[in-house]
Amino acid sequence: MGLKFKKRTIGWMFVIFSVFMICLFYFYPMIQAFILSFQTGMGSNLDFVGFENYTRLFSDPTFLTALKNTLIYLIFQVPIMIILALVFSVLLNRPNLRFKGFFRTAIFLPAVTSLVAYSVIFKYLFATDGLVNNFLETVHIISEPINWITDPFWAKVTIILAITWRWTGYNMIFYLSSLQNIDRSIYEAAKIDGASSVQQFFRITIPMLKPIILFTSITSTIGTLQLFDKPMNITQGGPGNATLTISQYIYNLSFKYSPDFGYAATVSYVIVILVVIFSLIQFKVAGDRND
Numbered sequence: 001m002g003l004k005f006k007k008r009t010i011g012w013m014f015v016i017f018s019v020f021m022i023c024l025f026y027f028y029p030m031i032q033a034f035i036l037s038f039q040t041g042m043g044s045n046l047d048f049v050g051f052e053n054y055t056r057l058f059s060d061p062t063f064l065t066a067l068k069n070t071l072i073y074l075i076f077q078v079p080i081m082i083i084l085a086l087v088f089s090v091l092l093n094r095p096n097l098r099f100k101g102f103f104r105t106a107i108f109l110p111a112v113t114s115l116v117a118y119s120v121i122f123k124y125l126f127a128t129d130g131l132v133n134n135f136l137e138t139v140h141i142i143s144e145p146i147n148w149i150t151d152p153f154w155a156k157v158t159i160i161l162a163i164t165w166r167w168t169g170y171n172m173i174f175y176l177s178s179l180q181n182i183d184r185s186i187y188e189a190a191k192i193d194g195a196s197s198v199q200q201f202f203r204i205t206i207p208m209l210k211p212i213i214l215f216t217s218i219t220s221t222i223g224t225l226q227l228f229d230k231p232m233n234i235t236q237g238g239p240g241n242a243t244l245t246i247s248q249y250i251y252n253l254s255f256k257y258s259p260d261f262g263y264a265a266t267v268s269y270v271i272v273i274l275v276v277i278f279s280l281i282q283f284k285v286a287g288d289r290n291d
Helices: 002-036 052-057 061-092 100-112 115-125 131-138 152-179 184-192 197-208 210-225 229-234 246-256 261-286
Strands: 039-042 045-048
Touching (some): 002 261, 039 261, 052 261, 061 100, 061 152, 061 197, 061 246, 061 261, 100 152, 115 131, 115 152, 115 229, 152 197, 184 197, 229 246, 246 261
Antiparallel strands (some): 039 045
């Protein structure tokens, strides 16, 4: 018993500091934010209002717009990004492909590019007289420039393209590393049995990568629900809140409008609820049915 207690004590000595820091900087702020969501006021002059902030959500047009925009990004961008990452990883995992290192680096590079730099580049590329419009006009796809930044529909498209461009390579790395752990003999046996490349992709690659696909889908969903930097830097949430996200609305409530930290905390817990709901759905749809 003495040796067992000693080992347990030593183990706790290794983790106690990390546990304390996690509780201090993660769980304590979460609890405080939840308590704050039942209050209203400025600074330290806060009054308890019960569920008033939560009922206010359903009659707040700006919040409903931000929620709709965020869900649009989620529904369209995440599947596109996951599919592209899967396709790129399969193509770049071919043993006879030349310059694999170059292509892998080129696709992954946006994930480590400076946020401000890439936002400025996107604003210039998708400006009315930018490179994208010039190219589309040159190849006669469009007859007049598209207002990528100032049109509500095309501004959403621009944000979706920006997110996809930045994070596709990041997810591709997860799939690529997993593909390299799959025995090539499985594909060779399938090829001998007459399976085409498409059949191998859907019958071997997808099932083998199922845990990684679930992981990247959940992390991408969480990241999209917390989306802030892209619309803030590219469109500033405009035009007319057309690209406003929930996180950007939280920022505006806290620092741009008259400070209302209680209501901002309430809106932030909407993200928590959405993360839980979508994660449970993804676990239910893509998780192991035997669990």
